[in-house]
Amino acid sequence: MGRPSTGKWVQDKKYVLPGKEDCYIYKRPGSAVWQYYLSIPGEGEERKSTKKKDEKEALDFALERKLEVMSRQKQGLKARRVKKMFDFIDDYLEEERKRVSPHVRKGFITQETYRIKSHHLNLLRKFYKGKSIRLEDLDYPKLFEYPSWRQTTTCLLENPIPVQPPKTTHTIKTELTTIKAYFEFLLNKGYIPAEPKFAKIQSESLRVNRRDYLSARQYAQTINTVRAWANSANTTPSQSYNRKMLYQAILLMTNSSLRPGELRGLKWIDIEPNTNLDKDQQKIGHLIRIRAEITKVGEPRTVQSPTTKRFEEIRKLQNIPKVKGKPFPSVPTELQNQLIFTKFGHPDQPLGQGTWDRCWKEIKELCADRYWGNKKISWYSMRHTGISFSVSRGVPLLLISRNAGTGTKYVSDVYYHHESESKQTWDTLNQNRMFFEEIQKHKEDLLVEMEEVLENVDTE
Helix, strand or coil, X not given: CECCCCCCCEEEEEECCCCCCCEEEEECCCCCCEEEEEEECCCEEXXXXXXXXXXXXXXXXXXXXXXXXXXXHHCCCCXXXXXXXXXXXXXXXXXXXXXXXXCCCCCCECHHHXXXXXXXXXHHHHHCCCCCCCHHXXXXXXXXXXXXXXXXXXXXXXXXXXXXCCCCHHHHHHHHHHHHHHHXXXXXXXXXXXXXXXXXXCCCCHHHHCCCCCCHXXXXXXXXXXXXXXXXXXXXXXXXXXHHHHHHHHHHHHHHCCCHHHHHCCEHHHEEECCCCCHHHHCCCEEEEECHHHXXXXXXXXXXXXXXXXXXXXXXXXCCCCXXXXXXXXXXXXXXXXXXXXXXXXXXEECCHHHHHHHHHHHHHHHHHHHHCCCCCCHHHHHHHHHHHHHHHCCCHHHHHHHHCCCHXXXXXXXXXXXXXXXXXXXXXXXXXXXXXXXXHCCCCCCCCHHHHHHHCCCC
C-alpha cells in the first residue's frame, strides 16, 4: 500500500507509466472502483474516479487523461478539471460586476447593463437545458445553432428562466454580443482553444426597429388631453403635483429631444441662458448642459432648447422663489445642485420610478385608443417625436445630430424617412394647409416650440 499526498491510505497503487510518479491509479479501502491521481504542472493535483473496476481499463482511462492534459498544456490551455461552464459564467459575471458604475463611464457598465448581461447568460444556460458541461466537451457545432434555437424555441417553464422567441432578430444579436464576450473571457483565461462561431442572423433595418413617434395631429391631440388630465381639480395635492410635473416632462422631451434618463438626471445648475440670442429669443431659448454621467454614451453635450417656460413652470410647482437679478433659471445658489424632477414635499429626493410608471399608465389609458392607433408610444417616443418634428421643418442634419446627441448616420437612417412619409400623407397627418405654411416660417430654425406651431392644427 502507498500514501498519496493527501494523507489518505490507498490500496493497490499502479503507476500509469512505470518510473514516473505523476500519474497512477489506486483503490480506496473497501471500494471496487479505481481512482486516478494526476499531477498537473503549474495547476496542482487532480483526483477523480475512473468509474472502472477493471485494472487495465482504469489504466487506459488515466493514461488518456494524462495525454489530454499534456496536449492542452502544449496549446497553452488550462488542463485541470475543476469547474464547468456554468461555474465560469459566474466567474465572468463577477468580473463584470467589478465594472459596474452608478453612471456611464468609459470602461465601465451601468447596473442595468449588468442585469441584461446576466439575463443573456441565463438564456445560454437555458440553451443547455440547465446542464453544465465541461469546457473540454464544448460542442462548437451545437453553439453555432444558438440563433436558430432562439428564433424557434418556446419554453415557458423556469430553470432558470422562461423563454420564447423575441420580437426582433436585433434582440438575438444583442444577446450574442454578451455570449461572445463570455467566450472571449474563457479564451483569454486559457480554458478554450478558440471562440465559437454562430450562425449569421439578419437584423431588421433601423427603419423597422425604430421607436414609434407621434404625428403633428396625434401630438396636438395628446397634449390637449394630458393638459386637461394634469389640471384636473379632482386630485390630491401630491397627485396634482405629479401630473403637472409629468406634463412638463413631455413638453420638455419633445422640444429638447432629451433622452428620458437625461431628463430625469437634470439639475438646476445644468440650465443656463443662451447669451448668443437676442433678448426676445432668450425668453424662449436657452442651453441645457448634459453632464457625462447622465448621458447614454458617457460624453457631455450642450443642447439648445426652446423650453424656458417649461422650467419656469417647474420652478413654480416646486415653490422655488425666483431670485431677482440672477440669470435664468433664477434659482437660489443653494438649490443649484438639486434635481429638477423631485418628489412632492421632498425636494432632496428624485421623482420615483413608480410615479413615472403610474402616471404614464394613466396617460396611455387616456390617449392610446383615441389617438395612437397601433403605435407603441413610450416615454422615449417623445424624444423621437421632437427629432422628427425638426426633420419635417428642414433643420439641417448636423444641427439635429449635435443637439440630440446621436450620430448623423443614425439620424439619417432612423428619422429622415419621416420627411418623405409626412409629405406623402400630409393631408391625413396634418389635416390643413395652415400648419404646412406655419412650419415653413420656421424652416431651419432650431429653437421652435412645437405647441406654438401646433395651435393651427385642427385636432377635432
